[in-house]
Amino acid sequence: MSQLFLRRVVAVWFAAIYALIGLPLWYKLTTIYRAPLPGEYVSSLRENMHADVHVVVPVYVRSDTYKFPDIHRAIQAQADALLRSKPSTIDWSLQVMPAEKNQTLDLESDYVLTLVLDDFTGYAIPYDSKETVVFFDDTAVLSNDVPFFAAQTLIEHTFAAEWTHFSGSTSVQDENTLDIDSEMVISYSPTMHLSLSLLTGDGRPVAWDIESTLNQYFTPLRRFLSPLVNFTVDTSILPFNDLNLGSLHDVQDPSWQDLAHSVDLSELSSINHYREKNVVNLAIVFPSPEAGQLAFINATQDRPWQSFMVPQWGALVVNKEALPDNARITQDYLAPVIYSFACELFQFLGLSSEKADLSTPYTTIDSFKRIMTLKNLEQGVETLWSLVKLTNQFPQMSVPKRVLADVERAVELRLQAVELINDPKQGNEAIWNEALRLSNDFVQVCERAFFHKEMVQQNFFPQEHKIAVYLPLLGPISVIIFTGLIKALREKHGDDAEDHLNGKKSLKFDSDKPLQSEDTS
Structure with missing residues (x-):
């Protein structure tokens, strides 16, 4: 086997291993995993949002x-x-x-x-x-x-x-009509937190019978609304904080828009962190004795306070006078406050309009279930469509298997909810409760897929960045290997024979010097 043939074989093997094993292995190790999302199916759902829905x-x-x-x-x-x-x-x-x-x-x-x-x-x-x-x-x-x-x-x-x-009828004027799209309504969530705070303008000790009042007047309402929303409740007393209401003296018959210029509710909202996504607040405020009576409060002897509804926040109950020393707020005072707040809570949830009370709670709540179920289905499909658009926009973004599993689970939940909605023989309260629960789970799973940590962080390298990072390493190696391969393939047999003869000439004996033998004795 000649040396030229051996060099060519070695060069070809180096180039083959580099091209057939090295580069594919590098590409495989640097390629991110992208789970195959059902993009066409999600697109068809968005284009025909309610094509398979018939509410019966x-x-x-x-x-x-x-x-x-x-x-x-x-x-x-x-x-x-x-x-x-x-x-x-x-x-x-x-x-x-x-x-x-x-x-x-x-x-x-x-x-x-x-x-x-x-x-x-x-x-x-x-x-x-x-x-x-x-x-x-x-x-x-x-x-x-x-x-x-x-x-x-x-x-x-x-x-x-x-x-x-559903029918887009704006001519219906009925007290039972829901007001879900009102600016007062807090975004719906199956779990919500209710925060009750007692604020006093000074630091004198105060107690209130809030626990017994809630058990008697609010717990039945919580149970009645439990198919729609599950409330968690906390209570707190905050001294030395009257929301600066004592500075308002020239206001006459104010609304919340008038108070909003002087009252800052951000402190109440940031005191505690809740696991629930949405919070409804009830703040009962007593001014400090130094501020005196709040003349702008429309109060009576039986109702020494005035309630203000704060859009997408809750209710603010402002008392006209300060608390006396060592005061204890009893159920006689708290019961009307809780009742007023319950009526306002219907408005915050969108169950009643601004001027109407909840006169037919059973039918109204069932209608709310149906409307929110379909709104949840719309919201979930929009979230899935946003996920598909995001992955299509960034081809190098990782799409984990967990995201695909959540998308498949979301599609399954939607089909289950639609099956319940379309069945005319299953229209009782339990079925609509189940359909609402499935739609809530559908929204939750869709949001979990969209906000997956690997998707939110967007830890990916575009193709041009990948090449820029690895080019200083792959460039010299590629040049050396393929240059050596080309050089070996271009060599001729004459060059090899000449090199062989040159090697022999270098091994000739010098005739001027006698041969010497070693002494073996």
Whole structure:
């Protein structure tokens, strides 16, 4: 084997190992993992947000006076026609069914339409049930107007919130209409924290019966709202802090916008850190004795305070006079405050409008569940779409397997929620509670995928940065290996023979010197 052939073999092996093993290994070790997200599916969901959603609400019809054999079909036809009269962003309908003779209906769980013969035509929605009572007279029966009256009452009053939000109807003026988009509303979250603070302008000792008052007047409300939101509560007393209300003397009949120029609530918001994402505050403020009476407070003997609603923060209860020495605030004082705050809490959650009280809590809360379930589905899809756009915008960004697992879990949760929403036979309270829970989990999983630590930190190197970092190392090695390979391939056999002869000439013996042998003895 000639030396030229050996050199060529060695050069080829070096170049092959470098090109076939070294470079692919370097590329593999420096390449980030990108899980294959279902981008096309998420894009189709965003383009047709509610294509697979059809909200169905079952309603049972019963009549105690007249027996109308086909009244449910007539009401169904009128309800469908009324819903088709308005363009709808979400496909929804009522499933009108007759109440069977021996069927037991739960008025707190099932929607029941009761037809009652009376001397006038009207309707009533009881406070403590989901029943809708439609009154009709004989004239309405003869003119066949009962189905239309019943359908109109159901859609424009019982389900006024759905009629407003799903069908885009702005003509409905009903006290039961939700006000979710109001600037006063705190963003919805399935878990919220309620912070109650007592502020005094001096350091004199004070006590309050807040625990017993909350147990008696607020705990029933917490249980009633538990399908929507779970409240955690803390209480605190803050001395030497009257929010600088004593400096306001020239204000007459103020609103919160008037007080906002002098009152700073950031200190109350930053005192504690809560695990919950959203916080509702109730601050009860007593001025210092030096400030005297707050003349701008509209107070009475039975109600020596005035409440101000702070948008997206909570309620501020300001007392007209300072506390006496060694004061103890009893339930007689706290009960009206908590009741007023409960009514305001409905507004902070979007359950009632600014001027109306929650007159039909059962139907209103169910409507809130349906609307928030669909809003959660929209929010989650938008989050997934933002995640897909982010990964497409940065091709070198890492997409961990955990993110893919969360996206797949989110898609599964959405399908489960949509299946419950679309089933007309599963429209009771427990089903809507489950659908809301699934949609809340859907939003949480989507946000967890988007805000994954490796995604948020964006620890990635663009391709040009990778080349710039490794070029000082790979450049010289590549030049040496491939230059040697080219040189070895360009050598000829003549050059090899000449080098071989030169090697032999260097080994010739000098004839002028005699040969010497070693003495082996």
